[in-house]
Amino acid sequence: MNCSALFPTLIVFLMMSFCVTNKAQAGRQSLRLHELNEKLQVSQRRLKRGWIWKQLFAPEEDPTPRTIGKLKSTFDKGDFSIKYILSGEGAGEVFKIDEYSGDIRTLKKLDREEKAFYVLRAQALDRKSNQPVEPESEFIIKVQDINDNMPQFINEPYVSSISEMCPVGTTVVQVTATDADDPLYGNNAKLIYSILQGEPYFSVEPKTGIIVTSWPNMDREAQEKYLVIVQVKDMMGLTGGYSATTTVTISLSDVNDNGPTFQHNRFTFVVAESAPIGTTVGRIMADDADVGINARMNYSLKEAEGSDTFQIHTDPVTQEGVILLAKPLDYESMRRFVIDAEAFNDHVDTRFLSYSEFRDQTTLHIHVEDVDEPPVFTTQEYEWKIHENMPAGTTVGTVSARDSDAANNPVRYHIDKGTDIKKMFKIDPENGTITVAKSLDRETASCSPKSTSRTSAKGCSQLVQVISAVDQDDPPEGHHFYFSMVPEKHINPNFTLRDNQDNTASILTRRSSFTRQDRTHYLLPILTADSGTPALTSTTTLTIGVCSCHTAGHCPTGGVEAFALSMSLSIQTLIGILVCLLTLTVLSILMLAVRKHRKQEQQEEQGQEEKTEQWEEVSEKVLRYSEMGVCGSDSGACRPVPLRPRPGRRERRLRREEVAASIRMSLRQSYLIGPEDEVFRQFILDRLSDADHDPYAPPFDCLRTYAFEGTGSATGSLSSLGSFISEPSFERPCDVGQRFMRLTLWNGAKEEQTTF
Template sequence: MSVSEAAVPGEEVGRVKAKDPDIGENGLVTYNIVDGDGMELFEITTDYETQEGVVKLKKPVDFETKRAYSLKVEAANVHIDPKFISNGPFKDTVTVKIAVEDADEPPMFLAPSYIHEVQENAAAGTVVGRVHAKDPDAANSPIRYTIDRHTDLDRFFSINPEDGFIKTTKPLDREETAWLNISVFAAEIHNHHQEAKVPVAIRVLDVNDNAPKFAAPYEGFICESDQTKPLSNQPLVTISADDKDDTANGPRFIFSLPPEIIHNPNFTVRDNRDNTAGVYARRGGFSRQKQDLYLLPIVISDGGIPPMSSTNTLTIKVCGCDVHGGLLSCNAEAYILNAGLSTGALIAILACIIILLVIVVLFVTLRRQKKEPLIVFEEEDVRENIITYDDEGGGEEDTEAFDIATLQNPDGINGFIPRKDIKPEYQYMPRPGLRPAPNSVDVDDFINTRIQEADNDPTAPPYDSIQIYGYEGRGSVAGSLSSLESATTDSDLDYDYLQNWGPRFKKLADLYGSKDTFDDDS
């Protein structure tokens, strides 16, 4: 038999079978492993359908550790006839050889996990540690190492692919991250599918690179008093410090004043030797009118190697207090105002200022409203003479290019308005008692008829003068009534037809007689 070193527990290795000459091949037989060097790695069971012994793997085997095993298997009858018990024993043994076959296995790390250390602020390229893996196969293929970048997104580390040495790529800060966890892959160079993975934890060792600072934004208060009042033994404020470094680099903080003001006449600092200190006043007689705020520099040092220190500023205010030492006010301005003006007077002054501001705002608003523009907007101007002349066409004869009735009545937009400057027809009868002249026309009736038509026409303008000027021109029988050409010598106006309009127009006919008549009279 043979078994691969890649086989898993429970996998069948092989079978054995025993024959009973008395009851035939269908007799009931049981199998057991009674001896051998593989009793802990293999087991045997009975297949009652085929009466075979099935050898199975109990634990994984390793070709590189042991390549062959030997088992002593016993087969026995299940049912023995008492009449033949003296002919026993009714069992037999056989030796089973099992060979272990080599398989291509992934590399194996020498340790299930690794822990390395590196100091913070170490230069790039500092060696952190090494991981080591080998190929368990007999071929002993070379190994290649890589870092799982999903566990090192900031790329703090690099690894030598040949020997597994891990190095830093940039300085590390313990105050940001004290532990870094990455994973390293080991794969066979000739078969990248065979790879193993191991976790690596890297601890960043602390270096004393942070100076201690105030643990909180402290502020002290002192009551103003006279020179004869005894000083209090209570501290104005108790301060403590905080350090981002590890406690190994700052077991105790030391508080003091800077050397240049070690003999400060106003305040002093007493170290309590328990990482706290008290600030005390050296004198009395503080006054808000002279100085209401003091800035006291305090030096804090740690116990690291080398020690780190920083200068922090403590603010101390001079305040007004009651007889029991309770704070009333810490502002010098408020103290001065209280001496001369009451709260009611301050409120009254403030109210007057607000009223004056409101009056000024109202006055400015009214002045702006009065300054209205003198120019009338075009949509508010009801005069239409400018619109008429701006929209004229190519002269008086171009009367159909623009219809003014469209601007006056929307009903005239879609319809066509015929010209009404036609010559009156000779269809009117003369009035009784008058002798009609040849080709005479009753002008009175003609004018009344035209007036009535214009009044009843919904598309006509609301005034007659615009209607007459809108449709008169050189194309009309009546001609132009414009006086622009009256002074010209080449006027071609002809008023001879006035002679045919009767006695009422005789005066006009004499004034505007024919050109030949006028020349003869002159």
């Protein structure tokens, strides 16, 4: 065989060496096959041969066997003297040739993505001599592609981030999809991209899959994250093609396009004038819609009257402005401060906002709470000269002090205990006049040692109640509550509130004492605010009751006690209401029973009164004789003796109630009242007098009836009155059969004896 005959075989061999069998290489196989086929056709045109065939194609995914081509030699006269033989890839399994006609048929379904083409060899033999009439030749059967594969996205998931306020057309990300169909045959693998969700904010390039922004000035504070759904379709998007989708998550990163803003244009705080320097007066908070470094802020106080009394700094954790006391306070000289506070960003980006837009301000109203301060003397030192041997009571001089508080409470004076000077002088506690306590001797002490006189005023600022708050929310930075009294036209003259800066507040008195004669209850509304955004508030009314002093005279918290009444109803409150209703129902039933019982008692008392009337009739028949005599002989000596019946009702005693009320009033007016006090002695004497003259006081007289057995009995009388029979001593004769009995009647502690 010459070299020219071997050249086509070499070409086919080189072509087969570049073939692959997986789907991912199907496209490249088709391209290489096209190139090798062209070379083969050129080589074949240079040869003189007798083979006749066309380009052979076999459609993929066709399950029906069919004829795809025909091989024929020029020596074939149609008398079936030529025998055709097929060998190579898929011969006998995938393809079969008719040995008489040279027709090539498929035997099974083909898959282009599994194998794009087959290289076969054909021979033509003389059927009689079995000798080749044509040289062996190679040819290619190409698997024709159909659209049987869906496009698929690669490199999923797609996540990207861009800055807010970026310009239109900013590239976000590129999505990529592949199709296993033949890219060189038809439109089966030609892909088109489109957006199903995400417009009008984003758009996609149809052929490249590049996603760009299409909406100006996208604001992260309005929407931080977008989910864009991209669709890809083969066959250039024509009907009948396959499609696939993917989701692209796009986040907007923050830029400093927002300045701080205060939710309230006014903050009110209360601080005691006795608060030390460095005390936290309160906290303010400005909101910034940005995050991270763009949300960091500082606070400052604008210059105003008294603004240097306070300082403000930023809490690095909560970003709150903490107001601190920088100078001592004096309620009498400055009762209220009005200061403007400003919040501004640390990091300023003028591409988005002007310099003035990166700041905001609010007004602080700081009220100074009056504290009971000690009185002060009008003069620090007093110096007097007196003669020796002056009698006791001689006036030495007068000291004067005043209460530094606005209330101007009364001032009382006294000399310190434990010093000898107190033995020499006395001081009037009301007006401060100092007098000689005993005669002074110059030779003993020419000059009394200097001493400090002290004063005392009635106390106030006593703790009444400590209140706290709870919140169902759970902020990341924890809770911080602000307590204040509900603003009124004037400052509350009775009570004040001190925020303890630990989520509690103390209720303090502003007066030295309270009396129930003035008022029995005080209602104190309290406003509680949280540190959330926006800040939420609630109002609770604290009911403060004026209580009575103890027996020894001690009055806790100035005689007041408090309990809170919430403005909102909870489940516990509803349960308490139900319990109260049930209690009222039971009490109503008990009252009906008591009324029924009292009605029965009244009926019994009426019966008793009827009996009493009978006893009164009987008492008229009881006679008393002043001296012993014969019955009926001295009618002038007999007089009726009434019995003391048990009264049916007792009239209401008002005097005892009034006396007891006077004693209770005396207890309030004096801390020490003992049994030897005149009030108690008079009270006891009044009670004894009432007992002696009270016709309703027990014991009561009663009448006992004893039957007379008659005369002539050998055993005598069986009555117990027989023990009272005395020997008969008659001054005048008496009828036989008469007996004398002595009846003793008791009237309270007195007794009377009457003889019958």
